[in-house]
Amino acid sequence: MTAIRTTAAAELLGVSASTLRSWERRYGFPTPQRTGGGHRQYDLEEIEALRESLGHASDAATAVALARRDHAYDGGRVAGRSSGGGREPSSVDRLRRALRRFDEAQADHVVEESLHLRSLERSVDEVLLPAIERLDRDHPGSAEYAFGWRWGSRWLAAAARTAPPVHRPPIVLLLDGTTTGSLDALRVQALELALRRSGVLPINVGADLPATELTRALERITPDALVLSGRAVPLDRLGRLVFAAQRAAGGELAVVDFHGPLPERRAQGVERLDPAPLVARSRLLQLLDGEEPFRVRRGR
Structure with a gap:
């Protein structure tokens, strides 16, 4: 639960x-x-x-x-219990099995069924991501996992394209330090989708971006929150990017970690979001709406 x-x-x-x-x-x-x-x-x-x-x-x-x-x-x-007391394969198990068989049509069908019972966000959090995580656990580095990851990434991208137009003013900047093919990359994609469906614009830039390029980009946009994600970028490089973003924002910016490199919940003044994308979105919306505000101040 x-x-x-x-x-x-x-x-x-x-x-x-x-x-x-x-x-x-x-x-x-x-x-x-x-x-x-x-x-x-x-x-x-x-x-x-x-x-x-x-x-x-x-x-x-x-x-x-x-x-x-x-x-x-x-x-x-x-959850796996039929009305007669027997066991039925859960949606997660059925999706995992479809991906193991490289059966894209059946994988699509399982998620479509889930959408009749759950919201799209819950279908991602409770079916799509867990099924691919189990593939990674049971068959790490396998062709089945690679197939499942790419299917999941395409599905999330397609859902993002059909999301409602952005209608809320906040902008969330994601410094993405994940690697292609990693579970964290899918989780970040899921968070982006959840934000878009709530009307908030997420802008994803690679955490390997030079600080000067990030500063130049921030001349055109003013983010309201900065999300650190992934573990593929060294902390010192990430720190330079955070400093550049804070300076461009006038020395004040909400900074949070989502499946990122920071080990502690509020390490160095940075809050660690819940690992579930839907719950992480809820906390981000609290920050953006001014509830329980959490700001990091740095000198210009």
């Missing part, structure tokens, strides 16, 4: 945190777990089911009922 905080769950639903808590008390859904400190942690699948149902219902009570039904159906059929 992927768990998110109250503020992130409320942001995904487009309601206030107090409204979300009132639904919990009144309808018993969504049903958060409690951390050791007593803070709510919501199941991302429940929140996504509720978000989808809100678009089809005229009131909160109906939306909650639809979400509870859809979540129960999803959890039973897709």
Whole structure:
């Protein structure tokens, strides 16, 4: 289960945190777990089911009922339990098997089926990425994994081309230090797709770019957040790029790490985002919208 905080769950639903808590008390859904400190942690699948149902219902009570039904159906059929108590292959297993057979048509079919049960973002987070990760774990360096990676990259690129037009002012600059064929490269692609579908413009530039070129590019754009990703670029080079970006932004810029080189959660004033692209997007949107702002200041 992927768990998110109250503020992130409320942001995904487009309601206030107090409204979300009132639904919990009144309808018993969504049903958060409690951390050791007593803070709510919501199941991302429940929140996504509720978000989808809100678009089809005229009131909160109906939306909650639809979400509870859809979540129960999803959890039973897709997680691998049939109504008769037997086992069915999960969507992840079916996709992995299709990719192992080099069966692109069947791989497309599995994801299309998932889109009837989940949002596109959840299908990426819960089906596409896990299936390719399992291929890498079971057959590292194999032709099957290479085929699966390229199929996944093409699928994500096609979904990005059909994403709604950018309609929000923030710009997210990704310093991409991933390598072609790596799982991290797919995760960064998935984060870009999730940002585009939320109306935010992501601009991806290679982290091997000279600092002078980055400075020149930033004369044309003003990013609101900087995302460090990948481990293929040395930290000292990355540091020079971050400094150049901060200087171009006037000495203040939100800097976060997503599957990047920084080992600690808030190492050197840089927050490490959740590894799931959908949850990482939620946190980025919080930063961009001014909720729990996290800024790094450097001298000009």
